[in-house]
Amino acid sequence: MLSVHAVRHLRDFALDVTLSVRQGETLVLIGENGAGKSTVLNLISGILTPDAGEIVLGERTLYSGEEGIDVPAESRKIGHLFQSYALFPHMTVFENVAFGLRCRKVPRPEIAFAVANQLRAMNLADLSDVNVGRLSGGQRQRVALARALVLDPDILLLDEPLAAVDMRAQAAMRTELRDRIRSAGIPCIVVTHNLRDALELADRLCLLEEGRVVADGAPEEVLGMRENGFIASFAGR
Amino acid sequence: MDSTPFRQSPEVTRCEGGLARVSRAGLTLLVAALVALFLLFVTLPVASLFLRISPEAFLRSLAEPVVLDALSLSLATATLSTAIVVVFGTPLALVNARHDYPGRAIVDTLTDLPIVLPPAVAGIALLMAFGRRGVVGQYLDHVGINTAFTTVAVILAQVFVASPFYIRQARASFEAVDRLYEDAARTLGASPMTVALRVTIPLAWGGLISGAILSFARALGEFGATIMFAGNFQGRTQTMPLAIYTTMQGDLDAAISLAIILVAISFGVIASVKIMTRRSF
Numbered sequence: 401m402l403s404v405h406a407v408r409h410l411r412d413f414a415l416d417v418t419l420s421v422r423q424g425e426t427l428v429l430i431g432e433n434g435a436g437k438s439t440v441l442n443l444i445s446g447i448l449t450p451d452a453g454e455i456v457l458g459e460r461t462l463y464s465g466e467e468g469i470d471v472p473a474e475s476r477k478i479g480h481l482f483q484s485y486a487l488f489p490h491m492t493v494f495e496n497v498a499f500g501l502r503c504r505k506v507p508r509p510e511i512a513f514a515v516a517n518q519l520r521a522m523n524l525a526d527l528s529d530v531n532v533g534r535l536s537g538g539q540r541q542r543v544a545l546a547r548a549l550v551l552d553p554d555i556l557l558l559d560e561p562l563a564a565v566d567m568r569a570q571a572a573m574r575t576e577l578r579d580r581i582r583s584a585g586i587p588c589i590v591v592t593h594n595l596r597d598a599l600e601l602a603d604r605l606c607l608l609e610e611g612r613v614v615a616d617g618a619p620e621e622v623l624g625m626r627e628n629g630f631i632a633s634f635a636g637r
Numbered sequence: 638m639d640s641t642p643f644r645q646s647p648e649v650t651r652c653e654g655g656l657a658r659v660s661r662a663g664l665t666l667l668v669a670a671l672v673a674l675f676l677l678f679v680t681l682p683v684a685s686l687f688l689r690i691s692p693e694a695f696l697r698s699l700a701e702p703v704v705l706d707a708l709s710l711s712l713a714t715a716t717l718s719t720a721i722v723v724v725f726g727t728p729l730a731l732v733n734a735r736h737d738y739p740g741r742a743i744v745d746t747l748t749d750l751p752i753v754l755p756p757a758v759a760g761i762a763l764l765m766a767f768g769r770r771g772v773v774g775q776y777l778d779h780v781g782i783n784t785a786f787t788t789v790a791v792i793l794a795q796v797f798v799a800s801p802f803y804i805r806q807a808r809a810s811f812e813a814v815d816r817l818y819e820d821a822a823r824t825l826g827a828s829p830m831t832v833a834l835r836v837t838i839p840l841a842w843g844g845l846i847s848g849a850i851l852s853f854a855r856a857l858g859e860f861g862a863t864i865m866f867a868g869n870f871q872g873r874t875q876t877m878p879l880a881i882y883t884t885m886q887g888d889l890d891a892a893i894s895l896a897i898i899l900v901a902i903s904f905g906v907i908a909s910v911k912i913m914t915r916r917s918f
Contacts, residue, residue, distance in 0.1 A: 447820045473823040486821035490839045499835075500825035547825065 402555055402587050406443045406453040406463075415439055415611030421555070421587040421604075428598045428619075429591045431608035432630060437591040438483070440608070441557045444589070445480040446473030457554055474503070479548030483560040485540045487532040493519070493543050494528045500551040518550040537565040538573050545577070549584060556581065556588040562597060574600050595634060598623075607631065683900055690893045698894035706872040707880035707895060714788065714876060715856040718795035722803045722852050727845070730807035731833060752801045756861025759797055763866040767793065790867035791874050795856035803852035810844025811837060847910040854906040857899070 403420040415436045421427045429437045442448040444455060444462075452465040457478070462471045487496050494515055501511045519525045522542045527535065532543060541561060548556065558577075565573050578601055581588050590601050598605055598619060605622040607615040607630065615622045615631075623635045690698075698704055729748065733741055751759060767774045768785045777784065784790050814837050822836045823829075838845065860878040867874040869883060877895050885892035 442820075445824050447823065473820075474826045474828055476824070478824060480821070480824040482817055482821060484817065486815075486817045488818060488822075488836060488840075490842075499822070499827070502835075503822075503826040503828070503831055551825065 402444070402455075402457050402589075404440070404444060404453070404455050406440070406450040406455060408439070408443060408448065408450045410436065410439065410611065413610045415443075417608070417611065417613055419606060419613055419616065421589060423587055424582075424585050425603045426581055426588040426590060426601050427604045427606055428602035429589060429606050429608055430593070430598060430630075430634060433593075435608040436611040437608055438559055439611075441480065441559055441589065441591060444555075445478045445557055446471065446476050447480075460554075477551070477554045479551065479553035479556045481541075481544045481548060481556070481558045481561055483563060485544040485564065487535075487540055487543055487547075489531075489533055492529050492531055493524060493535070496532055496543055497547045497550055499547065504551075514550055518546045522546045536569075538569045541565055541573065541577075545580065549580070553586065555586055556584065558588065558590045560591055560593065562592075562594065571596075577601070598634075686893055686896050686900060690890055690897070694890045695894050695897065698888075698891045701888070701891050703871055703875075703880055703884060703888075704891050704895055707875055707877045708898065710788070710791070710872065710875065711857055711877040714791045714795060715853050718792045718799060718856045719803075719849055719853040721792070721796050722800045722856075723845075723849055726800055726804040726807060727838075730804050731811050731837065734808045734811035748804050749801050751798050754798075756798060756859070757865060760794065760862035760865025763790070763794060763797060763862060767866075785866060786868040786870070786874065788867075788873055791863055791876060794862040794866050795859045798859055798862055799852040799855040802855050803848040806848030806851060807841070807845050810841035810848070813844070814840045843913045843915075847913040850906050850910050850913070854903065857902060 401420065401423055405418045406415070408415045412434070413436075417436070417440055419427065419440075429440065431437050439448065443450050446462065449470060450463060450465065453463065454461065454465065455463040457476070460471070461467070461469050462476055463469060488499065491499070497515045497518055498511050501514060506514070516525070516528075519528055522545065524539065524542055524546060527539065527543075532540065535543065541564065545561075561577060562570050562573055574597065581601070590597065592598060592601075602619045604617065605615070605619045606613055607622060607625075607628070609630070615625055615628070623631060625631045626635070729744075733745060754762075764771065764785060766772050767777070767790070769775070769778050769783060771785075774783075774785065784793065818836050818840065819832050822832045827835065857876075858878060859876065860882070863874065863876060864879055864882075869875050869879050871880075871883075875883065877899055881892045881895045881899075884895070
């Protein structure tokens with residue numbers, strides 16, 4: 401269970417977001433470009449620090465303005481996938497997935513075992529020694545997911561997870577992604593511009609406008625709010 | 638060079654077609670002449686070095702103690718000063734590339750200062766600081782440490798004049814690394830130190846190496862500050878440029894041989910910097 405209340409002053413407006421995600425639930429964040437969706441993910445994973453508020457993940461308080469708690473990003477145990485995946489270009493697929501384990505000083509044989517397992521589960525075993533520059537969009541997405549999941553994160557944050565995947569491969573990748581999120585059994589927040597992502601991945605849908613949550617509920621409920629301009633164009637396509 | 642007439646605006650082609658072509662040809666000729674003249678000006682002196690000495694005389698000079706001493710001293714001191722510059726300069730460049738703090742602009746200006754400072758000024762400044770009566774030197778002298786006119790002074794002079802070449806290049810290379818990789822590394826559990834060592838530095842590697850090579854080249858060529866602060870003692874402070882200056886008054890072959898070695902190293906520097914900056918991520 402993740403509960404977030406975060407305030408941060410951005411260039412054009414003040415972001416003030418309150419939301420929560422239950423264990424095993426997938427929350428999909430939608431909204432205009434610049435509404436603050438990616439910022440919310442960055443605040444949760446600790447790349448950005450709120451000006452005030454509180455972020456609690458399970459039993460752990462990750463940030464609390466009042467108590468002066470701010471757990472650094474490297475200790476939060478959060479899997480964060482960036483829009484462009486941010487795979488390390490100077491490393492192979494294996495080294496990318498092993499990165500987090502090396503940071504945790506896991507013994508070599510255990511790293512080799514865990515990474516090999518993860519790559520096999522992601523259908524990436526053949527690409528282990530390939531430099532990430534040579535992968536397709538779908539393969540990059542899987543490597544990024546493998547890199548996060550091998551660390552057993554307490555929550556997954558996915559920023560436009562399918563945006564860099566070929567149109568043709570998107571439907572299959574979406575189903576695959578949904579299954580992987582389900583089987584991980586952890587809360588998940590997905591930022592997307594794509595109605596199909598929202599329909600297929602969301603247990604709950606949340607609409608962000610200028611840094612505020614203006615709708616939060618079951619997908620069909622939120623998508624039914626046709627009086628909202630963004631929803632009308634988002635669901636109308 | 639072939640022009641595409643249909644892309645020109647109609648007015649130009651209609652009223653000045655012939656004239657424009659003639660004046661463009663003239664301009665091309667003028668630029669070509671200027672470029673050729675300048676290239677000749679740069680290459681002729683370097684070529685003259687090779688024309689003024691026979692291969693036998695060159696090889697004979699290489700056995701001269703004054704040449705050997707200068708060569709080994711130069712390589713040793715320039716290597717050491719480059720290492721010092723890298724050790725001190727890398728964290729400075731990384732911090733200034735990634736963090737904003739009050740006074741950063743001042744730090745940047747100060748680290749750049751030696752580039753514009755005349756070497757003679759650097760030499761006397763170092764002497765005033767670390768000389769036996771210097772601001773710091775007088776205290777060092779009390780505990781028996783004397784740097785001026787020693788090999789240490791050679792290294793200090795080289796570090797002083799060569800550091801900006803590395804620091805500027807390193808900072809630019811760090812700034813060119815996408816922060817996204819650093820953010821991703823942190824969410825994967827990397828401490829700031831690990832991020833620097835395993836992500837930022839490897840991604841900036843090509844630029845760091847070429848900066849270190851440039852800094853090495855500058856250290857190798859150091860003359861003014863060295864002769865003022867370290868003196869000109871064969872085997873101790875007489876680096877290759879100083880040895881050229883000294884030997885050309887008596888043994889011109891030795892001076893030319895040293896110069897040829899420096900030319901060869903300079904070509905190596907340019908080539909390696911070109912290669913390093915091309916194959917960066």
